[in-house]
Amino acid sequence: xxxxxxxxxxxxxxxxxxxxxxxxxxxxxxxxxxxxxxxxxxxxxxxxxxxxxxxxxxxxxxxxxxxxxxxxxxxxxxxxxxxxxxxxxxxxxxxxxxxxxxxxxxxxxxxxxxxxxxxxxxxxxxxxxxxxxxxxxxxxxxxxxxxxxxxxxxxxxxxxxxxxxxxxxxxxxxxxxxxxxxxxxxxxxxxxxxxxxxxxxxxxxxxxxxxxx
Ligand code: ZN
Ligand code: ZN
Numbered sequence: 001x002x003x004x005x006x007x008x009x010x011x012x013x014x015x016x017x018x019x020x021x022x023x024x025x026x027x028x029x030x031x032x033x034x035x036x037x038x039x040x041x042x043x044x045x046x047x048x049x050x051x052x053x054x055x056x057x058x059x060x061x062x063x064x065x066x067x068x069x070x071x072x073x074x075x076x077x078x079x080x081x082x083x084x085x086x087x088x089x090x091x092x093x094x095x096x097x098x099x100x101x102x103x104x105x106x107x108x109x110x111x112x113x114x115x116x117x118x119x120x121x122x123x124x125x126x127x128x129x130x131x132x133x134x135x136x137x138x139x140x141x142x143x144x145x146x147x148x149x150x151x152x153x154x155x156x157x158x159x160x161x162x163x164x165x166x167x168x169x170x171x172x173x174x175x176x177x178x179x180x181x182x183x184x185x186x187x188x189x190x191x192x193x194x195x196x197x198x199x200x201x202x203x204x205x206x207x208x209x210x211x212x213x
Contacts, residue, residue, distance in 0.1 A: 005167040007031055007038045009045075011148075016045040021124025023192035026093060027148045027168070030190055033091040034166040089153045089188060097127075102188075105129055110211050111203070112136060118212060126212065130189045132156065132181040139204040140178035145194030147171040149179075154187030156180060 007015075007028055014020045015028045032039050086092040087101035097119045098104050107115040107129075115131040132138060134154065148170055155164040158177040163169050171177065181187035197213060199205045 001034060001166045002164070003035050003037070003166040005161070005163060005169060006035065007041075007168060008170060009041070011170070012038065012042050013045050016042060016049050021192075021194075022121040023119075023125035023127035024146075024148060026097065026119070026121065026127050027150050027190055027192045029093040030091045030152075031150050031166065031168050033086065033093060091152075094129075094152075094190060097121075098129075107131060108211075110213065111207065112139075114138060116211070116213065125192050125194050127190065127192045128213070130187075130191055132179070132187040132189070134181055134183050134186050136181050138179045138181075139199050139201055140176065141197040141199045141204070142176040143171050143173055143193070143195075143197055145173065147191060147193045147197070149189050149191045152188045152190060154185040155182040156187050156189070157182065 011020070011024070011028060015025060020028070032042060085095065087095055089102050090098060095101065098117075105117045107117050110116050113133045113136050117129045119127040119129065121127045129152075130138075130149075132154075138156075148168060149163070150168050151163050151165050153165060155162060156179040157163070158169075158179045160169070160175070160177065162182075193213075196208060199208065
């Protein structure tokens with residue numbers, strides 16, 4: 001897999017510091033599972049974060065802290081969470097959310113052959129899997145806030161570039177685009193958005209509240 005579009009320093013820092021909404025964390029974790037280069041950069045940010053914590057002044061603790069900690073030691077340890085293995089298309093972080101491989105995804109049609117499956121994350125942003133048949137266009141739109149799109153299978157192109165497996169497109173308020181899936185395998189992406197998209201066409205606008213896109 002040759003990856004050409006990576007996570008920005010700003011997003012990696014936010015991920016390292018645990019400041020991003022869950023949907024964005026999921027997209028970044030999925031890209032990291034493909035990308036040695038970004039994993040190495042994340043290691044550097046984690047080290048800086050650790051060093052900064054070491055520099056911080058100590059803070060006085062509540063008197064009850066010691067008792068509360070000792071109490072927790074006597075409680076049984078939580079059962080280890082079973083981590084599922086990656087499947088052919090879905091990386092491991094995503095398999096946990098879907099509850100299995102690609103066959104477990106509950107797709108819902110959003111028109112023109114495009115399907116989506118919204119994943120359960122906290123309310124800070126929305127994560128969805130998108131299935132775009134080869135050669136199909138997605139309705140042209142712009143964005144409110146940030147949109148992250150990670151290609152899992154196939155490829156798409158838009159006004160900015162071509163995005164293949166493992167590539168991450170970062171779109172902001174200022175980008176208006178119309179992604180088109182390439183010929184070949186159907187395109188499957190993981191996308192996270194901060195807020196609903198802005199569609200140009202009337203039909204997508206009418207359908208928006210029902211599709212939560
Ligand atoms: Zn990368
Ligand atoms: Zn977009």
